[in-house]
Amino acid sequence: METAPEELYEQLEFRENPLYEKIISDLLENQYSVIDSFFDEDEVEALRNSLINKYTEDNFKKAAIGNRTNEVIAKSVRGDFILWINEAEAGAAEKLFFNKINVLVDYLNKTCFLGILTKEFHYALYPEGTFYKRHLDTFQNDGRRKLSMVCYLNQEDWKPENGGELVIYKDKNGLETSESIFPFPGRMVIFESQVLEHEVRPVKQERLSITGWLKTR
Ligand SMILES: O=C(O)CCC(=O)C(=O)O
Numbered sequence: 001m002e003t004a005p006e007e008l009y010e011q012l013e014f015r016e017n018p019l020y021e022k023i024i025s026d027l028l029e030n031q032y033s034v035i036d037s038f039f040d041e042d043e044v045e046a047l048r049n050s051l052i053n054k055y056t057e058d059n060f061k062k063a064a065i066g067n068r069t070n071e072v073i074a075k076s077v078r079g080d081f082i083l084w085i086n087e088a089e090a091g092a093a094e095k096l097f098f099n100k101i102n103v104l105v106d107y108l109n110k111t112c113f114l115g116i117l118t119k120e121f122h123y124a125l126y127p128e129g130t131f132y133k134r135h136l137d138t139f140q141n142d143g144r145r146k147l148s149m150v151c152y153l154n155q156e157d158w159k160p161e162n163g164g165e166l167v168i169y170k171d172k173n174g175l176e177t178s179e180s181i182f183p184f185p186g187r188m189v190i191f192e193s194q195v196l197e198h199e200v201r202p203v204k205q206e207r208l209s210i211t212g213w214l215k216t217r
């Protein structure tokens with residue numbers, strides 16, 4: 001039997017993507033998902049070089065706690081330096097980054113009715129000895145944050161001994177469990193911003209990443 005042209009068009013418009021489906025089922029089951037090689041080696045290198053250039057040009061600033069109405073620089077809580085990335089002014093590496101993120105966001109919106117309308121991303125550099133104490137990403141009175149994303153841009157030879165693991169805390173029937181996720185290059189972690197407390201353990205070697213949030217408006 002022949003398929004009507006409009007039906008064929010609908011089929012073409014939406015193609016199920018196994019990787020994105022895995023992210024969605026992980027999120028539903030565990031409130032987080034870890035995806036290795038979300039960015040390939042060349043992409044990581046391009047983004048890492050862009051980060052390092054901007055850091056060297058002194059564009060990064062000490063990360064603060066809280067939003068603009070509640071801004072306190074607290075070294076005892078977090079020691080990273082950040083630079084917000086403006087999509088409209090993105091260079092080649094960042095364009096590539098946003099293209100990939102946007103495809104995922106479109107997919108999530110089509111399949112999960114998450115209603116993600118805006119996003120914000122920043123580069124982050126944790127100098128040796130720094131950390132980010134346990135927190136919830138919505139503590140910064142920003143209830144619009146739905147999903148947190150972290151993409152690691154470290155060198156290929158990053159070792160677990162370098163520290164800087166992301167520890168995600170979970171409540172399992174009243175018992176607390178935790179999982180440590182090492183910041184291996186190309187790895188992307190996505191988790192529910194309003195649900196999961198997490199921390200960055202002290203780093204023993206400079207640690208590079210992009211962190212961002214998918215928001216409802
Ligand atoms: O870099 C990470 O692994 C997590 C960073 C983080 O929790 C944050 O910036 O809110």
Ligand SMILES: [Fe+2]
Pocket residue numbers: 135136137148198
């Ligand atoms: Fe966080």
